[in-house]
Amino acid sequence: MFNLVENEILKTIFKKRLLLILGILFVLIALFSYGEKYTIQKNKDQLTKRIGVSASYNWSKLSEQQIISIKGRLDNPYIPDSEKASLRVQIEQLQYDIDHGINPVSSSAGKFSSSFMEQAIFMFIPLLIIMLAADMMSGEASTGTIKLLLTRNVPRWKILVSKFLALLILEVIVLVFSIILSTLVSGLFFGYGGWREPVVAGFKVIGGKLDASNVRSVPQWQYTLMVYALAYFVAVVIGSISFMVSVLVKSTSASIGIMMSTLVGGTILSFFIADWKFTRYLFMVNLRLTDYLSGSVQPVAGINITFSVLVLSAWAVGAFIISFVRFTTQDILV
Amino acid sequence: MLKKIMWYGIVVIAFIGFITLSLGFYQALTISSGKAKTASKISLPNANGSLSASQKANQLNITIMGDSIARGAGDITGKGFTQYLPEDLKNKTSKDLSIEDVGIDGYRSVDILSQLQSGKLDNLLKNSDFILISIGGNDIRTIQSQSETNKDQSFKALQDKYLSDLKASINIIRKSSQVATIVFLGSYNPYLKTSSVEDTRIINLWNSNTDQLIESDPHAVFVPTYDLIKYNIDKYIALDGLHPNTEGYKAISSRIAEAIEGLVVSK
C-alpha cells in the first residue's frame, strides 16, 4: 500500500500539477501581501491627514485611550454580559500591543497568514484542491493509463484507497506550503513577528445569534494553526467530493468544471435562498468554518461549527463510499 | 535517489503536518463549540433596582443615553459627561446630582429604539429630570464613506429611517416621563479636513431636520456641537480622530449646562 501511495505522489509531482498549484498559491499570496501593505499605508495616510499629526507616532497613546474607553464600557451596567468577555479580550489585545510596542494598525506575518487563510478557505483553497483531486482518477481514465494500472496483481480497492491517501497527503502539503509561503512572503512586507499577539476566539452561535460570552484570547500562532487546521478539513472534504466526481467522470476538464460550477453556484444559491432550510445541508455554504472562530456572521442562520463539521463530514464520507462502490464495480471501457 | 529523498521528505512533512493540523482542528472545535473555560465574570450591581430605591426628592437625576459620545469615548478618564456635567451644574443648584450613563459604543438610532423598547430603562427614565441623548453620529458616518454618486440617494433613505426611529424613541421616553427635559446633542463633522462641500451640506441638513423634530416636543432642546468643533478640531477631537477629547467633553458640557441653566435652578 505504501508503495502505491508513493507511486501516486510521484506521479502528481512529475505531472507538475502540484508545482502549478504551489505556484498559483505563491502569486496570490504575494498579491495579497502587497494589497494589505497598500491598504494599511492608505489608512495611515488618511488618519494622518484627518488628525493633522502623524498617527504613527501616537498609536500607543491612542491605544491607551481605547483601553480606558473600553474599561468604561465594562463598568457600564447596561452592556449585555455577552459583550463583556469580548471587551476584556480587546483590552488584553491593546495592552499587549502597548507592552510590546506593536502598532495595532500594522500587520505582521502572523496576522497576515491567518487572515489570508480566512479569506481563502471558502473559495481559493477549494479551487486549488479541485485542480488536484479532480485529476486523480479521471487523469488516468482520459489518458488510458488506468487499463495498465488495473491489470496488475493488485485489487482495485487498494488502487482507490492509495489514491485517496495520496490525496490526503497532498492536501497536507498544500496547506503546509501555504502557511510557509504566506509567512515568508508577508514577512518581507510586515516583518516576521506577531506570533504571540493575543487574538479573539471562541464565539458561539446560539439560536442564530452570536454569543460572545465564551470569548477568550489565544496567541496568534495558535489561532493561525486553528485556521489552517479548519482549512485542511475543508480541503479534505472538497478533495473527497472532487475525487468522487473524478471517479464518475472520465475527463479531467469535465470533472474540474463540474466541481467549480457546483462550488460557485452553491455559494450564489445560498445567498438567494438563505431562508430555505435545505440550503444549510449543501457543502458549499458550510465551508467558512473560520467564521465561527472569528465570530463573523454566517449567510445561513442557525448553523454552528458542530453542525457544519457534521454536514461536511457526511459529504466526505458519502463521497468516499460512492467512489469506492463505483470504482470497484465499474466496467473500464476507455 | 532524488525521488526517494523527495518521497521521504513528503512523508515526513505530511506526517508532522497532519498531526499538527489534527491538533489544531481539535482545538478549533473545542474553542468554538465546547464549553470553554470562561474568565471570571465581573459581577455588577443591578443598577436598575438600586436607583429606583435611592430616589429622593432632593436629587436631580440626569440620564445620559445614546452612542459612544454619550458614553464618554475619547475622554482620557473614559467618563465623559458623567464627570464634567456635574462640575458645571453643581454651582447652579443645591440639590444632589445623580447621573446615570447607559450609552453604548456603536449605537445607532435603531439601537436606542430597541434599548427603549426592551423596557429596561423605564424606571430610570421615570425618575429622570434630564435626559441627555447623543445619537446619529454612527448613522451618518455610514454614508460619509460612500462615493459621491449615490450619496444623495442613500442619505435620504438613511435620514428618513433615523428620524422615524428618533421620533419613536421620544414617544417611548414620553410614556415613562412626560416632563423630563430631553437634551439632544447635535452632530459635528470630525472629518472636516477631508470633507467635501456635499458632506458639509449633508451634515447641516441632518442637524436641521433633527432640530425640527426635537423642537416639536415641548420639553426638549437641541444643543448644536457643529459650530463648536468646526474650527477647534485639533483642540477638541481625540487622537482617534472621531470622538471629543477631554477638552471637547468639557466644552460640550459647559454648553449643555448653559442651555439648561434656567431649568436647573427652577427644578
Next chain:
Amino acid sequence: MLTPVLQLEDISKNIKGREIVRDINLTLEAAEVFGFLGPNGAGKTTTIRMIVGLIKPTHGRIKICGYDVSKDFVKAMSNVGCIIESPEMYKYLTGKDNLLQYASMDKRVTKERISQVIDMVGMEHRINDKVSTYSLGMRQRLGIAQALLCKPKLLILDEPTNGLDPAGITEFRNLIRHLALEDGMTVFVSSHLLSEAQQMCDSVAILKHGTIVKHTTVKEILESETIEWSLSDPLKAINILKEKWGIVGSMNSDNILSASLKGLSLEDVNAYFIHQGIGLKYANKKQNTLEELFLDLTEGDEIV
C-alpha cells in the same frame, strides 16, 4: 493433466442491452501462441478486457492458471501481462520511471528483471527519455516491456505490431517465438494483420459477431493445400482421383481442375496421371492462406 493457462467458459457480455460477446469457449495451453482474429466490432477487445478483469462478463467464467478472475483477481492477475488496445504510458515520466511504477506494484519484480526486459525489447538507449518523446513504435516496445515485467504465464497483446517498422515486426515475431519456446509463455495476440498471425501463431480463432466461428491450428490450415492442374482430360482425372484416392476434385469454367491432396505427394499423382495417358500442361501448388479463410468466414465484413 496440466491446468490450462487460460480457460473461457461460456462467456457472454451485454453492454446496454446489446450482446457484444456470446458464448465463447476457449482453452489455451502452456507455450501456445494464439491468434485472436476478427473484423472490427466482432468483440475482440471486449473479450480481452474480460480476461484481464477490466469488465465483468454477464455470464460465464474465466480462469487464468486455474484462478477465477472475478473471485481470485490478484492470483489470476499475477500470471498475466498485457497491453490493451494501445500502450498508454505516463507521458510525463521517462520510460524507466514508467517501468518502475509498475515494478513497485509487484514484489516479485527485481531490478535485474527491469534491465532484462529493457534489453529484451531493445530500449536501452531511449529508456531514460520522457515517453512524450517516443514514437508509437517505441511506446509499443515499452508496453511489451511492462507486460513482461512479472514473467507472466499468459501474455496478452492487443494489436502489438501497430506502429512497428518491418524490421521491428520481425524482431517482435522472434521475441514472441522465443518467449513461447524458451520461457513457456502462452501468448494471446489479437491482430488484424492476418499474415502476421499466420507467421507467428500456433493456433487461431476467428471471431464474428461476438462468437468464435473457427478455432484451428495454423498447421492444419497450411496443410490443406490445393493443387490446380491444367490437363488434357480433366474429367478422366476427376474420376481417377475419386476412385484411386477418394479425393473430390472440382473443375472450373476454364477446365482447370483443383483438388486438395491431403498429404499425398504431388509427384506420385502427376506420374499416375501421365501413366493413365492424361496430358499434363502444368500443376500449381496453391497454399490456403489465413486471409482467404478469414474472408471466407467473415463474408466480406470490413476488416480493419
